[in-house]
Amino acid sequence: MANNGEEVQSQDYIFKIVLIGDSAVGKSNLLARFARDEFYSNSKSTIGVEFQTQKMDIDGKEVKAQIWDTAGQERFRAVTSAYYRGAVGALVVYDISSRPTFDSIGRWLNELHTHSDMNVVTILVGNKTDLKDAREVSTAEGQALAEAQGLFFMETSALDSSNVAAAFETVVKEIYDILSRKVF
Ligand code: GDP
Numbered sequence: 259m260a261n262n263g264e265e266v267q268s269q270d271y272i273f274k275i276v277l278i279g280d281s282a283v284g285k286s287n288l289l290a291r292f293a294r295d296e297f298y299s300n301s302k303s304t305i306g307v308e309f310q311t312q313k314m315d316i317d318g319k320e321v322k323a324q325i326w327d328t329a330g331q332e333r334f335r336a337v338t339s340a341y342y343r344g345a346v347g348a349l350v351v352y353d354i355s356s357r358p359t360f361d362s363i364g365r366w367l368n369e370l371h372t373h374s375d376m377n378v379v380t381i382l383v384g385n386k387t388d389l390k391d392a393r394e395v396s397t398a399e400g401q402a403l404a405e406a407q408g409l410f411f412m413e414t415s416a417l418d419s420s421n422v423a424a425a426f427e428t429v430v431k432e433i434y435d436i437l438s439r440k441v442f
């Protein structure tokens with residue numbers, strides 16, 4: 259990492275990360291779990307939150323992620339271009355117990371690519387793995403879509419915390435690694 263006695267001043271960077279995906283897939287709860295270790299059994303978590311700045315430790319360096327939540331706009335298919343502006347990372351979320359939310363992923367990826375840089379680091383997230391008996395989308399299907407689209411992939415549960423931090427960290431670490439390579 260060090261080069262000519264210099265190091266990446268990572269604390270100077272704030273990475274904008276956006277959460278997208280259909281309504282009720284658990285975007286707000288993924289953020290609530292990650293940032294505050296909280297979970298809401300209703301949709302209250304969506305209201306009022308625009309973004310949350312979260313300090314993260316990546317390879318022993320402090321990095322700040324500014325994680326944006328949609329505040330429910332996606333219900334009306336009206337996520338504004340301002341939401342995407344300047345994003346360097348994205349979590350594109352579906353609900354493994356809801357096939358239609360998986361079918362929407364292509365549309366969300368199109369929207370992301372319309373409004374942001376093609377190089378935005380993106381992870382496909384299949385949330386609600388705790389709902390085992392209600393699963394409608396297999397892990398293999400999620401994996402295959404991610405591979406075809408060149409995305410990272412992870413299944414999570416905001417309810418039981420499984421892989422939540424890992425999903426955010428995967429994106430932020432990749433952004434950090436890309437930035438480090440560019441700097442040197
Ligand atoms: P958003 O519209 O994508 O922001 O979704 P929310 O975070 O508001 O969650 C929608 C609903 O799904 C709420 O009732 C949550 O309690 C529930 N939910 C979110 N994540 C999970 C999860 O991992 N497991 C289960 N069982 N329910 C979840």
Ligand code: MG
Pocket residue numbers: 285286287303304327328329330
């Ligand atoms: Mg929400």
